[in-house]
Amino acid sequence: MSDVLATGKGAPRTAGGGPARRLPGTRALVWTAFAALLLALPFYLDRFWLQAGLFAMAAAIGAIGLNLLTGATGQLSMGHAFFLAVGAYGYCVLAGDGGGDGLVGLGLPTWLAAVLAVLLAGAAGGLFSPIAGRLRGAYLGIATLALIFIGQHVLFNARELTGGFNGRDVPPLSLFGLRFDDSELVVAAVPFGAAEKLWYVGLALLLGGALFARGVLRGRPGRALNAIRDHRVAAGVMGVPVARHRAAVFVLSSMYAGLAGVLLALVFQRTVPDHFGITLSLEYLAMIVIGGLGSVSGAVVGAFFVSLLPQLLTRYSDALPLVSAPGTGGIAPGEASRYLYGAAVVAVVLFLPGGLVRVAARRRAEVRHTPGEER
Incomplete structure (x- = not known):
């Protein structure tokens, strides 16, 4: 049977007629x-492109976590930005020394502070996980939306921890004796600053x-999460602990968001509360919808x-055309980008329900199964 399929009419063939x-x-x-x-890009790109790539990498890490929650399990979360803020500010508090500006800092080694900040974001998700394990759909989305408002209130008012409206500086990462700051490191006659090292x-x-x-996603946990997403009652009947899996994936998604927050803070070099609002959460939802729900590669592409x-x-x-600096009569770049990826979300929902990666996958399948020239 396998020989027949391998040499059938639909298989690609060489010029001699045999299977390719x-x-x-x-x-x-x-x-x-x-x-x-x-690996070679830091040797050739300027700082703008490296920082843009780093922002995209941080966004991709957070989008992967949200896709595990929303794409694979079907749980709508509007509070992803809250857990990014926990990771970013947690790193600043744990690694900072406070100094003379009245800010609290524990002065831990930066690599340890980064790890603990990710765990802190996971712990914040764990505190919310009993709610996440019992709610679903729009109800969970509304509940997680409350985290944004709570987080914004804390970020603006807990000045000793967050610096308030002005934010606080981010201590540079130090790993194996190498500081990931703007102190110059020359490699092959190319100066490496913070962006090159963090790349x-x-x-x-x-x-x-x-x-x-x-x-x-490819193991037993992924199959259980997909079963919960597609048919919660049937998954429970088959013995899948629905509430436990929902709570666990919420914690894991929060840890991904915390890791993205740490990397984002290191790239920004300063954290400000305005960045971690509802707009950021909506952007993450746009990322996974545009790229493809339930797909790791889709989360990366969308991010x-x-x-x-x-x-x-x-x-x-x-x-x-039409795009110009704010106050000059045109559309500001940030506003224009929101229009464009908002339109992209609508287009994907209407015409490409699987996202961009599904289109690429179908295209590869069509190429793979295109019949060869017959003699």
């Missing part, structure tokens, strides 16, 4: 070349987070699209 064979190691070679390209940290975190999430769009519009606003 893939070159061994072609896929591995492509991925190796892509990885080498990513490799962001790549490592994004790769590790993507592989872990992919393992979760890069939504994160890079406003920065590109800002960069090239002078050359684009």
Whole structure:
């Protein structure tokens, strides 16, 4: 049977009429070349593009966590920005020394502060998880929306911890004796500043987070989460502990958000409360819808699209029609980007329900099953 399928009419064929064979190691070679390209980019790109890439990496990590919650399990969360704030400010408090500005800081080693900040975000998700385990749909979305308002109130008023309206500086990461700040490090005659050094940290975190999430989705936990999303009652009848899985994935999603918050703070070098509002949560929902619900690669694609769009519009606003600096009569780049990815969300919902990655997957399947020329 397998021989018939391998040599059937629908299989790709060579010019001689026999079945086409893939070159061994072609896929591995492509991925190796892509990885080498990513590793070499800090040697060639300027600071703007590196920072844009780092913002996109941080967004992708947070989007992966939200996709585990919303895409794979079907739980709507509007409070993702709250857990990013917990990670970002948690790192600042744990790693900062306070100084003479009246801010609280524990002065822990920065690498330890980063780990504890991620765990702190997970603990915040754990405190909310009993609610997340019992609510679903719009009810959970409304409940998580309350976290945004609570978080904004704390960020603006707990000045000893957060710095209030002005925010607080972010201590640079220090790992294995290397400081990820603007202190110059020369590699192959190329000066490496904070953005160049953090580029490799962001790549490592994004790769590790993507592989872990992919393992979760492809294993037994992922099948249980999908069963809960598709038919909660049937999943419970089959023995899946629905409330426990919902609570666990909420904690895991919160930890991803905390990790994204830490990386975002390191790139910004200063945290301000205005960034962690309802708009950020809506942007994360747009990321996973545009990229593809329930897909790790979809979360990454959507995050890069939504994160890079406003920065590109800002960069090239002078050359684009209708887009201009605020107060000059045109549309501000940030506002224009929200219009565009809002339109993209509508287009995906109406015409591409699987997101961008589903389109790419269908295209690859069509190419793979295109019949060869018959003699």
